[in-house]
Amino acid sequence: MKTFEYRTATAASAVLAPDAAFLAGGTNLVDLMKLGVATPDVLVDVTKLPLDRITDLPDGGLRVGATVRNSDLAADPRIRERYPVLSQALLAGASGQLRNMATTGGNLLQRTRCTYFMDPSTPCNKRAPGSGCPARAGDHRNLAILGGSEACIATHPSDMAVALAALGAQVRVESATGERTIAVTELHRLPGDRPDLDTVLDHGEMITAVDLPALPFATRSAYRKARDRASYAFAVGSVAAALDVADGLVRDVRLAWGAVAPRPWRATTAERLLRGRPATHENFLAAADEELRAARPLRDNAYKTTLTRNLTAAVLTRLASAGEAR
């Protein structure tokens, strides 16, 4: 492991040295440092900054500080009541110990679990630009069917981010040059020919908070995750959804998918198709199929197409019947 200097962040607006990286819970970054995938000279610990609170916004939304631990966020009564999808997504991720360490900002910026990316003895365009992408011909069972490129088909592994995408969350960032807000669905880049760039953030931009907009019908929302064992495994497919039904018709819907793309995939095509339509299983399937027309599966990940459409219809059907029951 490369020798590094440890500092605590003094302010979000401070300048971050070129060879420095922010450290939050460290559950991803420290692993990558041990493996030699990340080699910062300086770690700037953000967890001492006053960013660990969840506060009410005037419009009825919530502001989640960047260093709020995943466990605390999942357990917050306001989250559980107003945005159950988010609480469920968090609790479906990792393990209790990891969630106690992991933070909102770190979770969003965790890196892909592509096995080549984590093994510096192999080529990988994301880790070593231009070296190639062995995943295309090799181990890609859990890599992207949507949004990938010739250069990279990595998936973003976060569960939390999928719920945030469905909820239309906004990411607040700050740096020495100022502040800005980015839609969570725009935070992660599609790889194109620059898979080494995961996000639109500039070096030194710190996530300070995530804003959850008021979304009254999100009280009827859910997260469902499919994985290779009952717990403590990354998703192989997941769906976050919120549904507003009235008289059997979809008044509004929010739908996002995990484990299928380099970013949490907001299924806008499916959403558009569903608004105003009868909330039926068939329509849910048809909408998912339409969104999945863009899918470009490879040898071992074609099952994700079936899995995602099945999950989508199952989650929405359940939300629809729960809604009608009220």
Added chain:
Amino acid sequence: MTATVGTPLARLEGPAKVTGAARYAAEYPQDDVVHGWIVQSPVPRGRLNAVLADPTADAIAVLWHGNAPRLEPADDPELDVLQSDRISYRGQPVALVVAETLEAARRAAQVLQLDITAEEHDAVLRADHPGLYTPEQVNPAFPSETASGDVDAALAAAPVTVDVTYSTPALHNSPMEPHATIARWAGDDLTLYDSNQHPSGIAATVAGVFGLEPERVHVVTEHVGGGFGSKGSARPNAVLAAMAARVVGRPVKLVLPRQAMFSLVGYRTPTIQQIRLGADPDGTLTAIDHAAIGQSSRILEYAEQTAVVTRHMYAAPNRRTGHRLLRLDMPTPRWMRAPGEAPGMAAFECALDELAEKLGIDPIELRVRNEPAAEPEGGTPFTSRHYVECLRTGAERFGWAGRDPRPRQRREGDWWIGTGVAGAIYPTMAQPSTARVRAVGDDFEVAIGAADLGTGARTILTQIAADALGVPVDRVRVRIGDSTLPKASVAGGSSGSASWGWAVTGACRQLRETGGDEAVFDTTELIEKQETEGRHAFGAHFAEVRVDAVTGEVRVSRLFGMYAAGRILNPRTARSQFLGGMIMGMGMALHEEGVLDPAMGEWMNHDLAGYHIPAHADVESIDAAWLDERDDQLNPMGSKGIGEIGIVGSPAAIVNAVWHATGVRVRDLPVRLDKLLCAD
């Protein structure tokens, strides 16, 4: 005195373990210790021409074949570390870095430049590979092939046949405590604090490699955090640590990182198994044919005995078993819990389920109908065989009666539900060992160089000694885990308790009879006289699974094992062995798989986030029970081995239950959701 054997005495070292007081190999404090890090080959085949150390990295030493001390050739060529430029698999040690801290050693290893000439490689096991050959014998020394009757004619004539091919992937033993060694020299005397299953074996091997008398090497193995076969013989870590300690003149600590466990310590070979069965309409087997294919490395022939188990299981007049092997540019496979039996029975007991389906006969009845009166090959009588009782009693306790034999019939909400059964068998073995007992005041000290992998061996030996001496357990102190103690056999093959318990019983009885202060008992002669055939533990596994119709996810709602495994010496530790085996069987059925990238020659999911074993949430209702069996022909305790039988057959019970739930036969393990998923 009431007997303590048979009572659920808690593990004696339990409190020390849960309070952190128990010391594992890497935890012995050493003054002046330095840390080693193994540099593993990034290519599967080639030659290492040179290494170039980065001057900015703080390495004390960088050893490679160009400068490493010469070793005596070992029986196991994997231990000829840093002796040649030849690279035979990806992950093979090509250099060792020593530094003041673990982090510095790791960093220096990461920036070490290797000048390698890579060569074309071949990493994939396949049934049509021209390089397949029949090994002379299979692990440890069974004939590769057996045959009797006319299998082909019987299959051609059989009214009902099954001809299926099952495959199992590479599986990795990754015990909680990785392989670890601290090596310290004092002149020509070497002390190794080492995590292993056989202290005296490790001492002898390492002594041989360094050209020393065996007494000069002292191996300390007080506590071991699991081995599952991977620590049965010396691994490169022990030799590399000793080599480095000699070069730098300081104690060296070498702990394998989790990632290295996938290539450096052995693994369960992938298998491709063709099973052909012929039967009469009443279910009587007329032919059994089990042909297994496995792999080994270029440097060592390890031929797993995958089909040997079929030689002992069911009656049939015409029968054949055989093994073929392929040598690849891959790491060497070795023992992993029930080598041979686990994959062999996974495939065979599934094939039998397919036959039951074809015949329209209940799978339990089919098994009962083919129960042999003696060893099906050779005719040696069984010392005891209560397989049918396991099936029947197990079925009763599990609630098998009234099961609808048709698949895909039970649905509750999103779940398809099914049940399955499979047999279990494990050979009963004992190996020569010596124990010593001394009277120390009112107490007794028993000494034997055994290793307790966390199984409860120390506790059981204390119970055995107490009964043999006729004293309460608190007057007995058992010393194990040290190569300087009387020589014990390896903790493997489910033979530890039988082998060591026999020696301990002998020594204690002798002390009692002679009334002296000390007695030593060596079982070598007694064991060499023993018959080896016809000795097995038996069992039956039952599983209920549910399969999510939306996602294909499988959950094991119930898993039950019913065993006839001789006298149970300690029900608490026995239960934990049975359940542990069954859970590992669940992993084999549903989760575990080394995902090979043929181009890299590497299993890409080489950590425990990527290589899935069952999590707590995967284990719902699980239970084990046993018949009251005692087999006095085997050893003085009347016991059989129980450490491995739980993983034999439990995978098949689960896979058969998945078929019963869904109607889908998955013949390539593990049964992952993508193999069951269907469009809604």
